[in-house]
Amino acid sequence: MIAGLASSLPTTLTAGLQRQGVPHAIAHQIGTLPPVSSLFAAVLGVNPVQHLLASAHALASLPAASQHVLTGREFFPNLISAPFHQGLTVVFAVATGLSVLAALASLLRGSRAAAPAGTAAGTATATAARAEALTRPAGADPSPRQETA
Numbered sequence: 001m002i003a004g005l006a007s008s009l010p011t012t013l014t015a016g017l018q019r020q021g022v023p024h025a026i027a028h029q030i031g032t033l034p035p036v037s038s039l040f041a042a043v044l045g046v047n048p049v050q051h052l053l054a055s056a057h058a059l060a061s062l063p064a065a066s067q068h069v070l071t072g073r074e075f076f077p078n079l080i081s082a083p084f085h086q087g088l089t090v091v092f093a094v095a096t097g098l099s100v101l102a103a104l105a106s107l108l109r110g111s112r113a114a115a116p117a118g119t120a121a122g123t124a125t126a127t128a129a130r131a132e133a134l135t136r137p138a139g140a141d142p143s144p145r146q147e148t149a
Contacts, residue, residue: 004087005035013038016079017049020066026058038080043056047076089149 010129014031018024041048053059059067069075082146 001039001087002035002090004090005039005080007083007087008086009035009038009083012083013079016075017070020070021062022053022058022066022070026053026056029056035083039084042077042080042084047071047073049076060127 011146012031014024014027016025017030022030028048033052037048050059053062053070059070062070
């Protein structure tokens with residue numbers, strides 16, 4: 001996900017901020033922040049643009065209409081939707097490739113050998129022994145005892 005975001009988010013974020021009148025240097029600085037922060041903000045439903053522009057003292061210098069757009073509820077989600085989609089594409093492509101690789105490894109492993117005939121009784125005896133061991137009190141002698149009359 002991060003690889004997909006990192007490939008397109010910086011240019012998308014920088015261009016989107018510049019379209020709203022943010023100076024190139026500040027837009028570039030915000031656009032080059034790690035994509036993890038943008039992903040985290042998106043998951044939390046937060047628009048980090050207001051905080052980032054305010055800390056750079058750029059928000060107050062913008063026209064009121066640009067301030068409203070940048071701090072609104074639609075700018076940041078719409079801006080990151082295409083890079084987020086690209087990140088999901090990378091994630092699903094890798095998952096598909098790994099699934100195919102696992103299927104091929106499973107095919108190359110071959111089939112399991114069938115259990116030899118007559119092992120069902122041995123399996124039943126082993127299952128009964130395990131059940132007895134689970135129900136035995138702690139510290140009890142595991143050897144069977146003969147009751148004398």
